[in-house]
Amino acid sequence: MKKSMLSLLTIVMLMVILAACGGNGNGNSGNGNGKNEGSNNTSTNAPANNGGGEEAGGEDISGTITFLTNRTDMVDKEYVDYAKRFKEKYPNADVKFEAVTDLDQTTKIRIASGEFPDVVLIPTVPNSDLPKYFAPLDDLGLNDRIYFKDYKAYEGKVYGISAGATTTGIVYNKKAFTDAGITAVPKTLDEFYAAAEKLKAKGIVPLASNFKDQWPLYPWGSEVPTSIAGNANLNNERKDSDAPYQMDNAYGLGMTIIRTMYEKGYLEPDVNSTNWEQSKKDVASGKFAMFMLGNWVIPQVVQSGTMDDNVGFFPLPYDNSGKLNVALAPDWGYGVNKDSKNLATAKAFVKWMLEESGFDDFAGFIPVLKDKAPNVAQLAEFNSFNPTYIEAVSDDEVTTQIVNKAQITKEAFAQEFVLAKDPQKILDKYNAEWAKAKKAIVK
Numbered sequence: 531m532k533k534s535m536l537s538l539l540t541i542v543m544l545m546v547i548l549a550a551c552g553g554n555g556n557g558n559s560g561n562g563n564g565k566n567e568g569s570n571n572t573s574t575n576a577p578a579n580n581g582g583g584e585e586a587g588g589e590d591i592s593g594t595i596t597f598l599t600n601r602t603d604m605v606d607k608e609y610v611d612y613a614k615r616f617k618e619k620y621p622n623a624d625v626k627f628e629a630v631t632d633l634d635q636t637t638k639i640r641i642a643s644g645e646f647p648d649v650v651l652i653p654t655v656p657n658s659d660l661p662k663y664f665a666p667l668d669d670l671g672l673n674d675r676i677y678f679k680d681y682k683a684y685e686g687k688v689y690g691i692s693a694g695a696t697t698t699g700i701v702y703n704k705k706a707f708t709d710a711g712i713t714a715v716p717k718t719l720d721e722f723y724a725a726a727e728k729l730k731a732k733g734i735v736p737l738a739s740n741f742k743d744q745w746p747l748y749p750w751g752s753e754v755p756t757s758i759a760g761n762a763n764l765n766n767e768r769k770d771s772d773a774p775y776q777m778d779n780a781y782g783l784g785m786t787i788i789r790t791m792y793e794k795g796y797l798e799p800d801v802n803s804t805n806w807e808q809s810k811k812d813v814a815s816g817k818f819a820m821f822m823l824g825n826w827v828i829p830q831v832v833q834s835g836t837m838d839d840n841v842g843f844f845p846l847p848y849d850n851s852g853k854l855n856v857a858l859a860p861d862w863g864y865g866v867n868k869d870s871k872n873l874a875t876a877k878a879f880v881k882w883m884l885e886e887s888g889f890d891d892f893a894g895f896i897p898v899l900k901d902k903a904p905n906v907a908q909l910a911e912f913n914s915f916n917p918t919y920i921e922a923v924s925d926d927e928v929t930t931q932i933v934n935k936a937q938i939t940k941e942a943f944a945q946e947f948v949l950a951k952d953p954q955k956i957l958d959k960y961n962a963e964w965a966k967a968k969k970a971i972v973k
Contacts, residue, residue, distance in 0.1 A: 592622035593872035595648035595879060598640070600633035600862065601893075603807065603830070612887055616879060619886075623875045631745075633862070644869075648876040651862035652682055652690045654934070656927040660689035665868040667691055670881045676898050678860040681924050690863030691884065694895025696824035697858050697919065698753040699845045699912055701831060706734050706816040707842075715842070717915070718850040719787070726796040729819045737791055738809040738818040741801035741948075744941045747788070749822055751940025754784035756920055757855040758848050766926035772968060773961040777954060785947045787848060788822075792948050810834040814841075822846060826861070826894040828908050843908035845917045854915055859922040861895060928971060936960075936967035 601609075609627040616625050628647060630636045637653040640646035641663045652664070666687040673679055673688055682690025707715075707725070710732040716722040726736035740746035756764050759780040768774035775781045791797055798804050798818075810827070812818040814834040821827055825843060832838050845854040864883065866876045883889055890897045891905045938960060946956045 589874040589878075590622075591620040591875050591878045593875050594624040594626065595870065595872050595876045596626045596628055597649040597879065598628050598630065598633075598637060598647040598651065600630065600651060602629040602631060605629045608892060612883075612889075615887070616882055619882065620875070620878065623872075623878070625879055646867055648867050648870040648872060649879055650865050650867070651693070652865040654925065654930060656930045657682065657684045657689075657924060658927055660684050660865075661687070661868075663868060664689040664865040665870070665873060665877070667864075667866065667877065667880065670877060672881065672884065672899070675900050676884075677900060678898065678922065681860050681922070682863040682865070683924075690865045691880065692860030692863045692898045693883070694826070694861045694890040694893060694898050695858060696826050696861055696895060697856050697912070697917075698749045698757075698822070698824045699843055699856060701813070701821040701823060701825075701827055701908075702842050702844070703813055703816045703819050703831075703836070704840050704842050706819040709816065710734055710819070715844045715915075716847055717852060717854075718847045720850055722847050723790070723794070723796075726791065726794070730794075730796060734816065735798055735812070735818040736796040737820045737822065738804070738813055739788065739791070739797045739801060739822075740804050740806050740809055741797065741945065742804045743806045744945060746806065746821075746823060747941040747944040749824075750785050750788045750944045751781075753857040753859070754787065754822075754846065754848060755780035756857045757846070758783055760855045760918070760920060762857075762920045762923045763926075766923065766929050768964070769926060769929045769932060769968065769972070772965040774964060775957045775960050777957060782953075782957065784848065785944050785953075787846075788944060789948045789953060824861075824894075825896070825906055825909065825912070828906060829892060829894040838907065841908060843912045845912065845915050854917040855920055856917040857922065858896075858919045860898065861893075931971045932964065932967045935971055936963045938963065 599609075605627060613625050613627070617623060633651060634653045637646070637650050638655065641650070641653070641655075646663075652660070655663075660682060661684060666689060668688050670691075672691060676691055677695055678692050679688060681692060682688070706729065710725070710728040712725045712728055716725045729736040752765060756762065761767070761780075764780060777783075777786075792801065809818060809821075810830050811834045813821060814831050814836040816836075821831070828841055828843060831841050845856050847854065864880045866873065866880060870876045884899060889895075890902070894906050896904045896906070896909070943956070943960055946959075947953050950956045
């Protein structure tokens with residue numbers, strides 16, 4: 531485990547200890563309002579507000595910028611507050627928000643056209659392409675304060691900074707578990723299926739998959755296989771094979787879990803008519819019991835109609851060994867359009883989002899800033915299972931090129947695998963597409 535990862539876990543556990551000693555000492559843990567309400571939300575190294583339109587370094591922070599985001603749920607809500615507070619800091623600047631659901635593909639198309647907003651969440655492009663589209667962010671003075679510094683970097687320059695860090699596991703409604711007679715959180719895959727059976731028998735939908743919306747299936751195509759393999763480079767190492775997807779390797783085993791949940795009736799009654807926003811309310815009410823998603827969804831469930839202490843979080847037991855690996859990954863990375871007409875303002879907004887907005891608390895993230903402690907109480911329960919964190923590494927350029935050439939979307943892959951009469955045929959299909967793309971890329 532890397533030194534930075536040890537530091538992160540130390541911070542998390544220290545916060546757990548402090549919370550245990552002082553009650554809800556974080557004050558705003560789980561309130562999800564995104565406001566700056568305590569010392570944990572503002573770094574002492576934040577740029578001074580001189581009351582005008584300039585950073586302390588003399589750059590002109592003015593003009594209007596647009597941020598392209600995937601958080602459709604924050605439009606006309608939290609983003610209104612963010613725009614107001616950013617303008618209070620920089621009176622001559624304005625920020626607008628554009629939200630899309632298919633972030634990765636939409637942003638790829640936009641940047642390829644040469645016309646894209648001032649600030650975006652960087653899509654899956656090779657790191658060598660980052661200088662073509664994005665401005666270096668090294669001048670923000672954050673390089674020594676952030677995790678995953680090299681994740682969106684090229685030739686020693688940082689082009690993207692993660693909005694936060696996440697780990698993936700089972701977010702669950704504690705009352706639903708109690709109502710179904712589940713007295714202990716499952717620690718093996720068999721126990722997990724048994725718990726799902728109890729929930730189903732009680733009339734509670736065990737797992738909200740959001741199958742129709744597709745994107746919530748991402749853990750089954752990436753994070754779960756990485757955990758099963760215990761290998762941060764699993765996805766990158768696909769470039770070394772013409773057939774990386776096998777029924778008995780980490781990819782097949784991971785997707786088989788969600789397929790089994792589907793076959794046993796442990797997902798929504800009609801997986802093709804699910805709704806993401808409604809599912810959060812259903813988990814909050816106990817109509818649905820679980821999500822398999824990142825810790826970022828925890829505050830969204832709380833905000834959807836339950837108490838913070840009714841929401842739990844534990845690592846997915848992907849087999850019966852009792853071993854629990856979990857992936858720790860950066861979220862989408864902020865990138866600044868190098869051709870922005872208001873470049874200094876766009877950069878100032880990125881820094882403000884990381885230091886002052888409170889977005890990581892609102893989103894349930896582990897902050898990407900090393901000197902900022904997490905405010906997600908459920909991480910205490912999660913860490914009590916002593917999982918081994920697999921820290922994400924940078925995307926391999928060749929692998930990324932193959933993925934893009936083959937047009938493989940892991941969520942769509944998982945959908946097809948689950949619904950197919952013969953899942954092996956789906957593996958064969960994707961292996962064929964992979965081999966063809968690899969042949970075109972690797973000379």
